[in-house]
Amino acid sequence: MIPSIEWINNKVKMIDQTVLPHDLKFLEFEDYRDVATSIKVMNIRGAPAIGVAAAMGMALATIEYKELPKEKFLEKMEEVANLIRSTRPTASNLFWAVDRIWDIISKYPDDPPMLSALVVEEAQLMAQQDINVNKSIGKNGAALLEDGDTVLTHCNAGSLATVQYGTALAPIRAAIEEGKEIQVIADETRPRLQGARLTAYELQYDKIPVKVISDTSSGLIMRLGKINKVIVGTDRVTSDAVFNKIGTYLVALAAKDNDIPFYVAAPTSTLSLHETVKDVTIEQRDSSEVSNILGKLQIVPNGVECLNYAFDITPFRLVTGIITEDGVYTPEELLKKYK
């Protein structure tokens, strides 16, 4: 496992996930605008990772603007916060991270240089806390897995979606560390193929057995008895549903129809339980992500439009359990504990 994002000498260093699995390339940014773009174009993706990227972007901005007069500084930082929030509108962590940084800014508005130092520290702390949270999710989720299980996952909620260790893949890593034999089946996850590219890459890198299937195959594979558990990540949990990568709802329906437990690994930073489905805007991305695979292979005739919603809504009735850093909860228990 390589950290997907790091703060090094007032620069943000991240793996460029758009060129995996072919190249392992790193990007380094000193300008928060570049960090915002990297979130938008998905050099970095995954709810926890983009939360940390957002915080580090805010930190870069405080360094850039810290010598400005107070009012000007606050005005600029307001712009930065809005820019960063707009990059991926469905991701709860983005808002959570910006708010957490903003708390520091509001506390010390009179001293931009001092608050900048605090923000830089906070962003690095958030990265470390992300790893700690993921390890706890791993430990809590590993208890659900039995020796010999095959786990289906959708998209990439692994090390690459976090700073390190992953959310949905954390229970698998932890179970294997405990000595259990676990295999993974990864949905390829169109349109951007995070499962085929990233989940397969990071599990192979860590020598965890993984096979890839087309998104069309999960139902049959479950019917054939090849899956024991499903674990996915999430970008936002409202009081009635889990928001995660497009395609998650179909996997959940198939799991329900085949009596296979469907778990969601959700750091508490993704909980947004004051909201319901009606409050969430589903990000729509460009048609070309569907028509032209990874910008390299056009599969749709010229002139035919594609619909490209990035996230799916999985109602609580399809969710067996939600794994947070505190424990594993049914949706009802989750609401009782956190709402």
Place this chain on the structure above:
Amino acid sequence: MIPSIEWINNKVKMIDQTVLPHDLKFLEFEDYRDVATSIKVMNIRGAPAIGVAAAMGMALATIEYKELPKEKFLEKMEEVANLIRSTRPTASNLFWAVDRIWDIISKYPDDPPMLSALVVEEAQLMAQQDINVNKSIGKNGAALLEDGDTVLTHCNAGSLATVQYGTALAPIRAAIEEGKEIQVIADETRPRLQGARLTAYELQYDKIPVKVISDTSSGLIMRLGKINKVIVGTDRVTSDAVFNKIGTYLVALAAKDNDIPFYVAAPTSTLSLHETVKDVTIEQRDSSEVSNILGKLQIVPNGVECLNYAFDITPFRLVTGIITEDGVYTPEELLKKYK
């Protein structure tokens, strides 16, 4: 609409569907071995079209072998039939077509030249009958569609999957001919992308409004209220389930969960009601169809295996109606009528 397959001057002419939507290229074969290969590598695909291709392949073989002594001729034709049956083991029409040609061979085994002429005629008749059957499916299915409907389809069960006109797309064509406004949403249909490439191509060619979605999107699109009906084709209907392209089961689950009618367009040549799910072998195709999209874009790291089942099992409980050339039936009615 261009016929996907034709018999012209003792040659088989077909559209090469592997290079659509970029090129409209035709293949011509005089050798039945090439026809068998064309079915296997999916130059031609779709249950009804490969039925006709199988019959035409048999016809080419009778021409090649008709001067042999009777015993030798029958021995060769037995080999040909086995070769053709082995190309796509899940497609019911393949067996149906080979059997239909074999009936003629068994009737006139003493006169290969004469039976060859009859077989050539029969293969052409089957092509014409396919079009007639599809028009009847269109008429029966059009009655289910209302003005303004948006229909989701999976894979390509259109003109390109048949000789002409299509099965799942036939009701849409017929409804539009009746003056209704109908729009289509096409699942891209990984791994071979028949929806993105072929359904989008043929509907655009015929000026029928179509949009493409990733296979991961059908559930959300239904939740958002953008789909009124689902119509898919089938490769085989047993007494308990519909076999169709991988991914169909997920679409059916989502339709059920959203109270959207799920119809299957099934020429009676696809009915195999003496069988149950247990009798059918699901074709497994090469891992590379998933890992390397259309042989052009590798999306999975080297050394990671993919599972690639070609067909899906959709149990009758998820099927609202089955549209044959005779009418529209619930699964129970279908069993009563045809079993």
